[in-house]
Amino acid sequence: xxxxxxxxxxxxxxxxxxxxxxxxxxxxxxxxxxxxxxxxxxxxxxxxxxxxxxxxxxxxxxxxxxxxxxxxxxxxxxxxxxxxxxxxxxxxxxxxxxxxxxxxxxxxxxxxxxxxxxxxxxxxxxxxxxxxxxxxxxxxxxxxxxxxxxxxxxxxxxxxxxxxxxxxxxxxxxxxxxxxxxxxxxxxxxxxxxxxxxxxxxxxxxxxxxxxxxxxxxxxxxxxxxxxxxxxxxxxxxxxxxxxxxxxxxxxxxxxxxxxxxxxxxxxxxxxxxxxxxxxxxxxxxxxxxxxxxxxxxxxxxxxxxxxxxxxxxxxxxxxxxxxxxxxxxxxxxxxxxxxxxxxxxxxxxxxxxxxxxxxxxxxxxxxxxxxxxxxxxxxxxxxxxxxxxxxxxxxxxxxxxxxxxxxxxxxxxxxxxxxxxxxxxxxxxxxxxxxxxxxxxxxxxxxxxxxxxxxxxxxxxxxxxxxxxxxxxxxxxxxxxxxxxxxxxxxxxxxxxxxxxxxxxxxxxxxxxxxxxxxxxxxxxxxxxxxxxxxxxxxxxxxxxxxxxxxxxxxxxxxxxxxxxxxxxxx
Amino acid sequence: xxxxxxxxxxxxxxxxxxxxxxxxxxxxxxxxxxxxxxxxxxxxxxxxxxxxxxxxxxxxxxxxxxxxxxxxxxxxxxxxxxxxxxxxxxxxxxxxxxxxxxxxxxxxxxx
Numbered sequence: 001x002x003x004x005x006x007x008x009x010x011x012x013x014x015x016x017x018x019x020x021x022x023x024x025x026x027x028x029x030x031x032x033x034x035x036x037x038x039x040x041x042x043x044x045x046x047x048x049x050x051x052x053x054x055x056x057x058x059x060x061x062x063x064x065x066x067x068x069x070x071x072x073x074x075x076x077x078x079x080x081x082x083x084x085x086x087x088x089x090x091x092x093x094x095x096x097x098x099x100x101x102x103x104x105x106x107x108x109x110x111x112x113x114x115x116x117x118x119x120x121x122x123x124x125x126x127x128x129x130x131x132x133x134x135x136x137x138x139x140x141x142x143x144x145x146x147x148x149x150x151x152x153x154x155x156x157x158x159x160x161x162x163x164x165x166x167x168x169x170x171x172x173x174x175x176x177x178x179x180x181x182x183x184x185x186x187x188x189x190x191x192x193x194x195x196x197x198x199x200x201x202x203x204x205x206x207x208x209x210x211x212x213x214x215x216x217x218x219x220x221x222x223x224x225x226x227x228x229x230x231x232x233x234x235x236x237x238x239x240x241x242x243x244x245x246x247x248x249x250x251x252x253x254x255x256x257x258x259x260x261x262x263x264x265x266x267x268x269x270x271x272x273x274x275x276x277x278x279x280x281x282x283x284x285x286x287x288x289x290x291x292x293x294x295x296x297x298x299x300x301x302x303x304x305x306x307x308x309x310x311x312x313x314x315x316x317x318x319x320x321x322x323x324x325x326x327x328x329x330x331x332x333x334x335x336x337x338x339x340x341x342x343x344x345x346x347x348x349x350x351x352x353x354x355x356x357x358x359x360x361x362x363x364x365x366x367x368x369x370x371x372x373x374x375x376x377x378x379x380x381x382x383x384x385x386x387x388x389x390x391x392x393x394x395x396x397x398x399x400x401x402x403x404x405x406x407x408x409x410x411x412x413x414x415x416x417x418x419x420x421x422x423x424x425x426x427x428x429x430x431x432x433x434x435x436x437x438x439x440x441x442x443x444x445x446x447x448x449x450x451x452x453x454x455x456x457x458x459x460x461x462x463x464x465x466x467x468x469x470x471x472x473x474x475x476x477x478x479x480x481x482x483x484x485x486x487x488x489x490x491x492x493x494x495x496x497x498x499x500x501x502x503x504x505x506x507x508x509x510x511x512x513x514x515x516x517x518x519x520x521x522x523x524x525x526x527x528x529x530x531x532x533x534x535x536x537x538x539x540x541x542x543x544x545x546x547x548x549x550x551x552x553x554x555x556x557x558x559x560x561x562x563x564x565x566x567x568x569x570x571x572x
Numbered sequence: 573x574x575x576x577x578x579x580x581x582x583x584x585x586x587x588x589x590x591x592x593x594x595x596x597x598x599x600x601x602x603x604x605x606x607x608x609x610x611x612x613x614x615x616x617x618x619x620x621x622x623x624x625x626x627x628x629x630x631x632x633x634x635x636x637x638x639x640x641x642x643x644x645x646x647x648x649x650x651x652x653x654x655x656x657x658x659x660x661x662x663x664x665x666x667x668x669x670x671x672x673x674x675x676x677x678x679x680x681x682x683x
Contacts, residue, residue, distance in 0.1 A: 067624040072617040073610075124618055142614070149624035223629035480647055553645070558652045 055181025055436075056144055057165055058210035060158060062219040063431065068150055069158055069172070069264075071165075071209075073142045075127030076120040081109050084137040094138065097129045098122065120163070121145040146172075152261040154222050156277040157215075157253075157376065157429060160264040169275055171429065174377045175213055178433055182207040211441060214432035216252035221245055224550045225257035229525075232543045233259040236530035242279045242408045243547060248416040248513060248522045250446035251425030253374070254551075280372075280379040283405035284507045284526065287491030288473075288536070290401030291347040292511075293414055294354070295339055296461050297362035300453040303353045306460055308335040310346045317345045320392035324348055324400070336464045340472035342488065344400045351399030356387040359395060365452040366414040367424060368406055374427045382406045401491060408526045411511050416522035418461050419485075419513040422453040461485075466516050477510055477541035479549045481559030485519075486512020486544065488536035493529065506534035510541045514548050520557050521548065 031039065060069040077098065084090055087109035088102075095102040098119045108116050119126075120143065127140050146161045159170020167176030184207040225243040233241040238259075245255040262274045276282070298304040312330025316323055326343050338346030351359050363369065369384025383405030385394075390403075397403040409427060417424040426447040433442040453461075465485035468474040473488045489509040495502040509526045513519040525540040525547070533539070625631070636642040 066627070067620065070617065070621060070624075072621055073614045124614075147621045149621050150628045151625070151630070153628065153630065220629055223633070227630075227633075549647075550644070553650045556652060 054144070054165065054183050055207035055209040057146060057161065057181055058179040058212045058436075060171065060179075060213045060215065062154075062215050062217050062222075064218065065214070066219045068154060068215070068219065069146060069148050071144045072147055074121050074124055074145045075130070075140045076143045077118045077122060077127075077130060078139050078141065079109050079116050079118050080114055080137045080139070081111050081116055082114050084109055090135055090138060093133055093135060094118065094130075097126055097133070148264045150219065151265065152263045153219060153226065154217060154256070155262050155264045156258040156275065156279070157217065157256050158264060159275070159377075160267050170277065170376065171213065171215075174375055175430065175433075178211040179213065181210040209436040211436070212434045212438075213430050214434070215429050216247075216250075216254065216431045217256070217429060218254050220554055221551050222255040222257065224554070225255040225547055226259075226261065228543050228547045228550075229257045229259045230261065232525075232527060232539065236527055236532065236534075236539050238527045238531070238539070239529035240278060241528060242282075242524070242526045243543070244279055244408055244412045244524050245547070245551065246412055246416050246427060246522045248419035248519045249425070251413075251416070251427045252431065252446070253427055253429045254521070256429070277376065277378060278528075279408045280374065280376060281407075282528075283380060283382045283407055284509075284528070285402055285404065285491040285493070286406050286411055286509065287401040287489040287507070288342045288344075288347075289411055289415075289487050289489035289509055289511050290404065290406075291339060291342065291350075291399065292418070292461065292465065292487045293363065293366050293368075294347055294351050294359065294399045295335070295464065296366075296418060296453050296457055297359065298335075298350045298354055299460050300362070300457045301354060301358055304335045304350060306334065306336045306464055309333070310335055310338055310343075310349055312343055313345050315345070317348065319348065319396045322393055324396060336467055339464045339487065340467040342468075342473050347399040348396035351395045354395075356390060356395055359398065360384075360387050362452070363398070363404070365424075365450070366417060367410050367449075368404060368414070372407075372409055372413050372427050374409060375430055379409070380407060382410055401489060408509075408524050411509075412522055412524040415486075415511045415513060415524070417452050418458045418465075419519035419522045420458075421455040422458040423451050424449040462516050465512065469512070473535075473537040474510060474512070474541050476537055477512060477544040477548075479514060479545050479552070482514050482548070482552060482557075483516035484512055484514045484544075484548070485516040486510055486541075488541060490534060490536045505529050508534050508536040508539040510536050510544045512544060514552065515557065520555060521551060523548065 056071040056073075059067060059071075061067050077094075079090075081087065088106050091102045091106035091109055094100070094105050098105070100119060105118060108118060118138070130138065130140055144165060146165070148155070148158065148160070155170075157170055159168065159172040159174075161167045161172045161176075165180060167173040167179060172179065225245055229241045229243045232238070241257075241259040243255065243257040244253065246253055256277070256279050258278050260274065262270055264275075267275065295304070299306075304310075309332050311332050312326060314331060315326045315329035318324075324344050326341075326345050328341065330337075330341065330343055330345070333341065333343065333346065335346070335350070337343070338350065354362075363384055369382055371379045371381045373379075385403070387394075390398075394403055413424065413427055426449050428444055428447070431444050432440060435441055462485045465487055466483055468487055469478050469484045474484075474486050477484055477486050477488075487510070489507075489511070491507045491509075492501040492503070493505040493507060494500070495505065507526060507528050508530055509524065511522075511524040513522040523544060525543045527534075527536075527539045527543075530539045
């Protein structure tokens with residue numbers, strides 16, 4: 001009798017245990033096998049933190065290592081609206097720190113979101129004040145921000161980068177692949193308190209910063225050029241202006257100033273018109289400065305010599321049913337005087353003596369109608385039609401600098417070729433690329449493009465252009481104590497409404513080099529649409545003198561009278 | 573002998589545990605130092621930007637003119653002299669060893 005119920009209880013117990021274990025095994029299989037992947041991921045999310053690191057964007061410095069652009073980690077402020085009890089109180093506290101209206105902040109904090117940006121990339125001081133306030137539901141994260149410590153200095157060349165660190169304009173864009181830091185995603189472990197646990201080998205995982213660029217530009221020369229250009233543009237009430245200073249022997253750009261200026265630290269409200277680098281994106285009809293190129297071609301081809309007599313037609317000459325005028329009535333003059341007095345008729349006759357093919361050959365040789373291949377984005381090739389598309393007046397017009405479109409950079413490169421004994425160099429702005437540890441990755445050496453004219457021709461042109469400054473239209477470019485070679489240019493602009501030459505809109509320019517006997521600087525000054533008197537010799541030549549004088553002093557270039565002083569001081 | 577073996581075994585376990593704890597402690601210490609390094613680097617960069625903007629030629633020129641009353645040298649006020657004993661123009665492009673003849677410029681040449 002006793003065995004019956006006890007055996008029954010045993011079976012019940014066994015069944016209960018069996019079911020119990022069965023449930024446990026079922027649960028284990030569910031957790032460990034069936035839901036394994038999902039649960040592992042969930043656990044990982046709790047104790048692992050995926051962080052995306054980006055190395056800092058590389059620094060840009062001038063030729064002496066002065067910083068022109070660099071990245072700094074700055075605070076960005078965010079809010080967690082869902083965890084806020086009183087958004088209005090928090091907004092009132094934040095408002096004076098972030099300098100944003102309380103109402104605006106409150107609106108953001110009342111949104112039904114778990115994350116909202118309140119202010120990105122603010123001043124470090126604001127970040128510190130926020131940390132002191134330690135408001136619940138308000139957080140600060142660090143983000144890299146691009147700073148241009150010199151403000152508008154060299155802005156058109158440097159360009160700028162976007163909110164997410166991508167290069168958008170200028171060098172920032174051209175060298176984006178070198179400048180941007182390495183991007184790397186790393187998984188970090190977190191402990192129970194949420195602190196990051198130092199994982200093995202993290203030191204090796206830190207992303208490397210972007211490469212640093214060293215420029216050929218000198219910030220002092222750049223400043224001198226920008227200051228003088230701003231003054232000239234303001235004084236002449238011009239629409240815009242450009243100055244390029246180049247080292248003729250290497251093609252290195254020492255300064256590239258464009259007016260009006262802009263501050264790359266605050267570009268949000270500006271239009272592309274403001275940040276366009278006009279020195280390479282805008283073409284203009286050069287006018288008389290082109291006569292230098294035609295004259296060099298004529299000397300090289302021995303069509304003319306500096307002493308060849310040319311008849312000035314007393315100021316009027318008819319070509320293809322149109323009349324070419326000179327601003328003064330000239331009779332027989334030497335070829336040198338054609339350049340000195342900037343005679344249109346003399347230049348037209350020179351071009352005609354050369355003929356279409358030879359003229360076109362030398363225009364191409366001096367780099368017109370093609371990009372200079374400078375390492376900056378947005379360069380245009382200008383306008384130079386092939387001889388088959390020329391009209392009956394084209395040879396004469398081109399010889400006077402009409403019917404061609406050039407950039408300021410092309411024109412200064414052409415003149416630098418004469419300053420360099422007839423050899424054209426490729427212009428460049430980046431001289432060195434270094435990695436984050438300072439090792440040189442790339443050193444840019446001066447690059448010869450081609451020989452355009454012989455040293456003799458270059459020397460004769462230099463002497464002729466010195467005459468422009470000593471006795472001709474470029475007298476205001478003369479720098480006391482130095483020999484200056486250069487040429488003025490005044491061109492009428494084409495009125496877009498009528499398609500004809502405007503009688504009120506001009507481009508005044510001066511291009512030249514100094515010291516003429518051993519050039520250290522080749523420089524162009526272009527003043528676009530000056531009001532009032534618009535002659536290149538009046539609006540641009542004085543700017544050349546002021547910039548040239550200051551830069552030569554800065555570089556410590558000896559004047560012609562230096563030797564005398566050295567001899568005089570030797571006695572003491 | 574048996575007791576000694578047990579003691580040695582326990583000691584080994586302690587050493588092992590201590591070592592593990594120390595590794596974790598050092599891990600945290602390294603993490604702290606790294607954070608500090610990042611903060612210092614950030615501060616260095618911020619200061620560098622500040623130095624660069626304070627050294628801007630535009631600002632210095634403005635201060636020189638407005639605060640110190642300096643003016644750019646006028647025509648003929650800057651004279652260059654060759655430093656004695658150094659032959660000029662030997663390098664190419666010619667970079668001549670010259671210095672500003674301040675004394676000549678201020679008329680104190682005979683001092």
